[in-house]
Amino acid sequence: MKKTLTINLSGSVFHIDDDAYERLYTYLNKITRHFGSDQDAKEIVEDIEARISEIFAEKIKNGVEVINISHVEEVIVIMGTPEAISNEEEEKASPTGKKYYRMGGRRLYRDPEDKILGGVCSGLGSYFSIDPVIIRIFFVLLFFAGGSSFLAYLILWIVVPKANSTAQRLEMKGEEVNIDSISKSIKEEMQDVKENFRNYRTSPTYAHGRNGINEVGNTLVQVLKILGTILLVIIGIPFLIVGAVALIVLFALLFASSHIFGALPFVHGFNFMDFLYTPGSTLSWITIGLALVIGIPLVLLILAGIKMIFRIKTNNHIMGSVFGGLFLIGIFILLFSGGTTLGEFSKQTTVTNHDKITTSADTIFLCAKKGQGELDLESIVDPDLNFNHFKVGNLDGKDILIGIPELRIERADDSEIELITNKTSRGMNIPSARTNAENIQFNYLRKDSLISIPTSYQLPKVWRNQRANLKIKIPVGKTIYLDSSLKSILTDVKNTTDMYDEDMVNKYWTMKQEGLALVNRAIPNVKPLKK
Amino acid sequence: MNIDNSKAQMRKGILEYCILLILSKKPLYASDIIGELKDAQMIVVEGTLYPLLTRLKNDGYLSYRWEESLQGPPRKYYELSEAGEKFLSELEISWSELVIAIQQLRTGK
Numbered sequence: 001m002k003k004t005l006t007i008n009l010s011g012s013v014f015h016i017d018d019d020a021y022e023r024l025y026t027y028l029n030k031i032t033r034h035f036g037s038d039q040d041a042k043e044i045v046e047d048i049e050a051r052i053s054e055i056f057a058e059k060i061k062n063g064v065e066v067i068n069i070s071h072v073e074e075v076i077v078i079m080g081t082p083e084a085i086s087n088e089e090e091e092k093a094s095p096t097g098k099k100y101y102r103m104g105g106r107r108l109y110r111d112p113e114d115k116i117l118g119g120v121c122s123g124l125g126s127y128f129s130i131d132p133v134i135i136r137i138f139f140v141l142l143f144f145a146g147g148s149s150f151l152a153y154l155i156l157w158i159v160v161p162k163a164n165s166t167a168q169r170l171e172m173k174g175e176e177v178n179i180d181s182i183s184k185s186i187k188e189e190m191q192d193v194k195e196n197f198r199n200y201r202t203s204p205t206y207a208h209g210r211n212g213i214n215e216v217g218n219t220l221v222q223v224l225k226i227l228g229t230i231l232l233v234i235i236g237i238p239f240l241i242v243g244a245v246a247l248i249v250l251f252a253l254l255f256a257s258s259h260i261f262g263a264l265p266f267v268h269g270f271n272f273m274d275f276l277y278t279p280g281s282t283l284s285w286i287t288i289g290l291a292l293v294i295g296i297p298l299v300l301l302i303l304a305g306i307k308m309i310f311r312i313k314t315n316n317h318i319m320g321s322v323f324g325g326l327f328l329i330g331i332f333i334l335l336f337s338g339g340t341t342l343g344e345f346s347k348q349t350t351v352t353n354h355d356k357i358t359t360s361a362d363t364i365f366l367c368a369k370k371g372q373g374e375l376d377l378e379s380i381v382d383p384d385l386n387f388n389h390f391k392v393g394n395l396d397g398k399d400i401l402i403g404i405p406e407l408r409i410e411r412a413d414d415s416e417i418e419l420i421t422n423k424t425s426r427g428m429n430i431p432s433a434r435t436n437a438e439n440i441q442f443n444y445l446r447k448d449s450l451i452s453i454p455t456s457y458q459l460p461k462v463w464r465n466q467r468a469n470l471k472i473k474i475p476v477g478k479t480i481y482l483d484s485s486l487k488s489i490l491t492d493v494k495n496t497t498d499m500y501d502e503d504m505v506n507k508y509w510t511m512k513q514e515g516l517a518l519v520n521r522a523i524p525n526v527k528p529l530k531k
Numbered sequence: 532m533n534i535d536n537s538k539a540q541m542r543k544g545i546l547e548y549c550i551l552l553i554l555s556k557k558p559l560y561a562s563d564i565i566g567e568l569k570d571a572q573m574i575v576v577e578g579t580l581y582p583l584l585t586r587l588k589n590d591g592y593l594s595y596r597w598e599e600s601l602q603g604p605p606r607k608y609y610e611l612s613e614a615g616e617k618f619l620s621e622l623e624i625s626w627s628e629l630v631i632a633i634q635q636l637r638t639g640k
Contacts, residue, residue: 011604031578040585047561047581047607054562057603080576 004066010046010053014060016067023072024052027081034082039218048079108310109163109172110156118157126172127310151247158319159303161312229311236308243301250294285337292330296323345426345464349433355419361449363508364417364478366407367526368485369445369452377402377456389467390459401459405442405468406491409480411511412473419444419451420471426464436460442468452528455489474511479519481508483526542573546583548626549573551592551611551619558610560598584609592618 003018016024031048035041052075056067064071079085108127110119121139125132142149163169300323306312380393381402391402412418423440427433442457451472459466469491474480482490482505490501494515506523509516546568553559553567561580568574587593592615597605611619 035582040582040589044581044585047584048578050604050607051561051565051577051581054603061602078577080578082578084576085578085582 009056010050012053012057014053014056014067015065016072017069020067020069020072023069024075027072027076030082031079031085034085042218052079107168107171108160108312109168110160111169111172112162112164113169117153119162120153120156120160123160123163123172124156151251152244155299155302156306159306159312160310232308232311236305239301239305240309241305243298243305247295247298247302250291250298285333286341289330289333289337292326293334296327296330299323344428346428347430347433348424348426348465349430349437350422350424351434351437352423353421355421356416357419357446358416359449362479363449364474364480365450365483365524365526366472366480366486367450367452367483367528368489369454369528377458389465390463391456401463403440403442403457403459403466403468405454405457405470405489407453407486407489408469408471408491409493409516410471410473411513411515412475415475416473417475417478418473419446420473421468422471423466423468425466433464436462436464436466440466440468442470444470450526453486453489455485474516476511476513479508479510480516481524481526482506485528539575545626546573546579547587548619548622550580550583550587551615551622554593554609554611555616555619558596558608560606560608562606564609587615591615 004015005018005021007014007016007021028045028049032041032045035044055075055078056071059067059071109123111122111126111132112119114122114132116136121135122132124130125135128135139149139153142152161168163172377393380395380400381391382394389404391404393400393402421442421444423437423442425433425436425440427436439460440457442454444454445452453470457468472480484505487502487505490504493501493504495504495509496512496515496517499518504516508519508521510519511517549568549571550564553564559567561584564584565574565577565580568580574580584593588595588609592612593609594612595607595609598608600606
């Protein structure tokens with residue numbers, strides 16, 4: 001059982017199967033697009049419809065009740081696909097057929113007769129009346145200046161049709177596009193509108209109701225076409241610019257190093273993606289996925305813009321499917337690698353190290369571990385990129401993550417000083433989280449009563465939310481000195497004067513039952529320990 | 532160069548001439564023209580004919596009128612205009628010339 005539809009084809013009524021209708025509809029659409037949208041084209045399509053209607057009528061006469069898909073296929077073979085028609089027809093090339101390209105003015109095509117790669121440059125040359133050699137040089141220079149022209153070339157190669165027929169070559173080299181020719185073509189179109197009105201009044205079809213309505217429709221269509229042409233260019237230009245800029249930004253973010261694009265105000269060079277993935281594995285996949293998922297809509301935007309501006313008619317279904325397919329592939333890649341990456345964060349563990357020290361000294365000196373022949377990490381920090389537990393620095397042209405530890409000072413329950421180091425990280429499972437935690441290079445140094453604590457540490461290449469902190473337990477009665485270099489890492493230190501952490505440095509504090517109490521003593525000259 | 536393409540090119544060049552020739556005998560509607568052209572193996576797909584008819588009409592060589600049909604909706608009957616007749620006679624001359632030229636080349640005289 002099949003659903004049938006009733007159609008009116010050129011004045012005759014037919015019953016037609018649902019699938020046959022779809023096929024016929026697509027075919028007629030293709031034909032319409034092939035011949036374009038002017039009045040001649042409309043007439044041609046009407047003639048073709050009339051002929052199809054006649055063939056169907058013949059079938060009905062021979063006892064067929066419902067038009068099915070094989071009838072439609074048969075008709076298509078008889079009438080020819082648009083490709084077959086354009087192979088056979090030559091009328092556009094004839095000099096008398098000037099209407100076909102006068103209406104369009106000059107069109108952008110790729111020139112297959114003067115090409116190095118795809119004929120894009122020679123086509124552009126024809127369009128803008130410039131020697132293609134100049135355009136080629138321009139493209140090559142731009143290629144070395146950042147590679148954007150390569151992308152532009154590829155896009156043009158895809159979107160701009162090749163000038164195959166003589167008519168297309170004529171259109172390619174046709175009337176120069178400038179203010180004069182534009183105003184001329186608008187005038188000509190206005191003339192057509194007037195003529196149409198006149199024809200409408202004088203033509204014998206005036207009395208013929210159906211055709212009369214068509215004429216009025218055509219006149220309206222032509223007025224709208226003039227407005228449409230202007231509107232398309234106005235819309236097309238922003239499409240093209242927005243698409244191109246966004247695409248360049250996207251590629252800069254995904255692929256380029258920070259130094260080329262770091263100077264651009266809207267693109268910050270830091271590529272956080274680098275730190276999320278194990279080098280060489282998921283990173284490349286996620287980059288490809290992102291490039292596809294964000295890039296393809298942008299490319300389509302650019303294509304739409306170019307089509308609008310240069311009024312390119314294409315009915316390239318293959319391109320649509322290719323882009324659609326690539327987009328889906330991109331989504332799959334993102335889902336898959338995104339899942340893998342999330343998995344890398346599923347478990348968290350902390351590695352703790354206790355260190356009890358016994359010292360006869362009454363006062364403990366605490367200061368930063370700095371400048372001990374190692375790199376002073378904080379000096380290379382990028383001030384614009386400051387996250388919760390880490391900062392971003394730039395070392396030898398590469399972005400590195402710099403962890404900021406926390407230093408807490410608490411009261412000890414017994415009479416011993418205790419240093420507790422906590423290193424925390426996430427990972428795919430507990431062992432890998434532990435390995436990640438153990439890889440954090442955060443070690444203090446101690447000599448007698450002086451303890452030097454790192455105020456920053458370099459994180460490994462792969463970021464798994466690593467953190468490190470040091471807790472120092474001081475027995476009641478002991479005094480500590482906090483050097484000013486610890487200002488940035490002191491965290492929530494309880495004191496009897498309710499002082500803020502950053503104000504507590506450069507001072508002596510004695511541990512009491514209820515917290516650290518301020519002691520007034522001369523400020524010493526503390527020298528950080530060296531390795 | 533493939534042979535089918537060359538043949539198609541040859542046919543294309545004289546298709547206009549053929550249409551005018553067919554219509555010079557009596558006014559016909561598109562299906563009749565197609566029938567004759569198909570019998571003479573001049574066209575492969577019918578879709579080719581319509582753009583050609585439209586162009587010849589726009590150039591003033593053909594005109595058409597609607598005629599009621601017994602079997603269905605009205606049909607478009609094409610006929611040669613005066614300009615068409617003149618155009619045809621010019622094409623006749625140039626065809627004869629072509630035939631002579633080819634004959635000469637073939638026989639080497």
